[in-house]
Each structure stands twice: as C-alpha cells, then as structure tokens.
Amino acid sequence: MRTTNTDRSQSEEKSSREPRLLGAFVRWVGTSFRSRKVNVSANNKMAMLKLSSHINKTHPSTPEESMLAFHGTCETAFTPSQKELDAIRWKKATADEIKAYILELTEHDHVKNYEKGYGESHRKLMKFVAMMFTPELVAAILEKIPINHLVIMNNPSKECFAIATLQALIACPPFCDYVKTKLPVTPIDHEIRSILAQYAVCWPLIQCSHLLDLVMNYERTVEEDAEDFYRLLEDNYFDDSFPMPTEEKTFHCFNCRETQVIIDEKTRISLPPILYDETTATMGGLMTYKLQGHEKVEKTCQKCGESSGCFITKCIFGDMFFISASITHHYADGRIADFDPSVDLSNLEKTKKSSEWRLAGVVHHEKIDKHSAHYVAVIDRHDNDYLMNDSSCSKISCMSEIIRKHGKPYFAIYYRSTWKERPKVEAAPSTAN
DSSP states (O other): OOOOHHHHHHHHHHHHHHHHHHHHHHHHHHHTTGGGTOOOOHHHHHHHHGGGTTTOSSSOOSHHHHHHHHHHHTTTSOOOOHHHHHHHHHHHOOHHHHHHHHHHHTTSHHHHTOOSSSSHHHHHHHHHHHHHSOHHHHHHHHHHSOOOSOOOOOOSSSOHHHHHHHHHHHTOHHHHHHHHHSOOOSHHHHHHHHHHHHHHTTOTTOOOHHHHHHHHOOOTTSOOOHHHHHHHHHHHHOOTTSOOOEEEEEEEETTTOOEEEEEETTOOEEOOOOOTTOSEEOHHHHHHHHHTTOEEEOOOOTTTOOOOEEEEEEEEOOSEEEEEOGGGGGOSSSOEEOOOSEEEOTTTBOOSSOOEEEEEEEEEEEEEETTEEEEEEEEEETTEEEEEETTEEEEOSOHHHHHHHHOEEEEEEEEETTOOOOOOOOOOOOOOO
16 A cells, blocks of 8 residues: 555644643643642652553653553543543652642632632532532542541522531441442532531641532521531432431339330430539430339230330430430420530440540520521531631630520530441442432
8 A cells, every 4th residue: 555745744734743742741640739839759640650551561761652542542542531541640649748738729710709609600619629629539538638627618598407417427437437448339428528518638728518419408598507407408319328316115014013125226315304403414414314213104004904104215326316405495494405525425425445435516596586596616627616607716714695695505416435437338339420
C-alpha cells in the first residue's frame, strides 16, 4: 500500500501532537496539588503512572513514555474514570495537602458570597459542596484528619433542631467512629459522611439541608422537633451493627404476684417523672425508678386477669444511648433535668462490661411561642462545657444562665467510656446522587 504525502503529513502531525498531549497529562498528574499551592511527591506522580503498567510492559522506558502509552491505548484497553483518578490522588495526599485544598475552596464565590435563607445563594452552595466533596475526598478526610475540635454549623433559617442534634452526636466518639467505618450505601450514608468530613476540615458553611430532605422530606417553612429528627435519623441510618438500647422488663402483678418478662428492643429511654419533692430529674433517679418498682403500669396479668402492677427493668446498651428529658418540659414550676458529666449505670445495665458513661452533649429547647422554638447544644469537651448555638461557639461559665437564656435540657447523648473502635471496611462504589 502506497503512502501519500498527505498520509505522511497527517502521521507527522499526529506524532507531534502526542508529546503535547503527553506533556499536558503528565503536568496535570504532577501539578494537581501544586496548582492549589500544595506540594506533591514523586510517589504521588508514580501512583498515576502505575495505572498503565499492565497496558504496555515492553515499550515504555521512562515515566513519560509510560503515560503516553497509557494515553494512547486507554480507549481500547483501560479507561480510568475521574472517580478512579480522584481516589488515587486523595489516597496519596497528606492531611496538610487536603487542608490546603479545602482552604482554596473557601475562596470560591459560592462560599464568599453566600447569603442566609433558602434562595439562589443557598442552592448554589449546596450544589458546589456536593460537587467538591466527592466520596473519594470525604473518605480521605475521614481517614487522615481527626475530629478533636468544635466547629460551628450554618443555619439558613429553621434548621437549629437538626444542627443542635448533630452537634451532640458528633461530640460522641462512637458515633463518629461508626460514620467512618460504616459501609456507605444509601444517599443518607454519604450525606452524613460528607457532613462529618466538612466538620473535620472546619468547613465554614456546614449545611444539613440536604440531609433533612433525605431523612424527613423537610418543609423549610415550619419548625421541626429535635427529638423527632433524632428518631428519624435513628430509624433510617443506624443498622444492627450499632445496637440501640434494649430493656428487659419484668412485670409484677400487684394482685397475684405473678411475674412476666418482656423484651423491648430498640427502646427509647426517657427520664422518669420527678419523684417526691425533688426539683431535678437525674440519671440516679432513672435507676431508682427502673429498679425499685416505681414504674406503675396498667397491664393485664396473664394469670389473674387484673391490670395493675409495675415494671422492674434492666437495660442492655451498645456504646451510645439517647435519653429524653421531654417529660420535664411538662412542669411549669421550674423542675428540670440535670445530666451528670459521667455516670455509673452498672446497677441498671445487664452486662459484665464496664458501665461507666460519659456525657457527649445535651440539646436545650427554648419555646419562643406556640409556633416556634430554638435549639442549642451544650457540648462536653475536655471537662469544659461549650455552647454551640448555630454559627457561634462559646465556653460556658454558668449553666444556670444557659437554662435561663436557652431553655431546659431536652435530651442528652451518652457514650460508654470504654468503647472500642470498629473494624474498618472497604468503601463501596458510590451510589450518592
């Protein structure tokens, strides 16, 4: 077959174009972090080149030729997706490189020009965060950057109920460990991981609007209840590997003294009514109420048919539990809940493990009027209390002032002081939208 001058010139043009394509691609590999004012090592560059090692093992003798072989044959042999390239890049990146990248993202117009409310600015920011905090970047953040600080969250308008709840949860180490190690499958999984990653890198405008859309199809015109939000999150996010409390209740009939054992799985623990002349509901009062027969119930006895008796209860906990103090909000005489910073529940818990518990956080509820309320979180950090009030954080010197200004404690989250990290799992392919 004869080769014409036209064919020869096209071939020469193609040959001259290949080095230019090579140079651009290799420069992208080598400067993907430097373009963001970050240094990258030779190992980072070679990680990208290794993708092509199985394509052409005989021809390439230099990294540049190897990348050229990769570029020229990827359409027919192996095409790395942007997700695969991102995964390699972020897996090789150091914590400082990731932080520098995040710092540059904060200079974007969607961040700098953000305005509160649910308008166009809010929608643009949500879209920008979803696009930049890819599952691959989120995985690298959660692996390499610890959460040992407090970070404010942004409230566009009516999301304080979710912000306060998330602040209390993020202050709970077993919850953060669960988020990091749980295999992300659902959109809710990915969104909670993204929020925790933003928290880890101190993102200035952490939003939970999309999470609310996923969990409760949130209508942004109404106030929601923080405890209701936690219940929905509990039902839609936690799986069986993160056990919820179980109560073993023994019913004692007052008439015939017959007993009956009832197992109540995934129960919801609440502080009891305030007994006698006490002014506070406490964890100590909870144990007294559960263990000494103060929990009177109307239940039909299977033996005699009478319907009066009491429960004596033992609990089985995982590494975290939620406890409601909503009953204290029924009192108009100043009686409140008082959550101890640490508590021993060995008498209440049916276990051979240590039952020492630490307080992660307490959500306070302030009723403004019959249609609206405000929620804040009080977080225990290194034996100091901090008020997390949407986009502000301050150290607390007087708890009575918090109650006066921000309402009574509404619920608390405790975690086992001897909790252990869960085994890590390999990340699944992203299914997030």
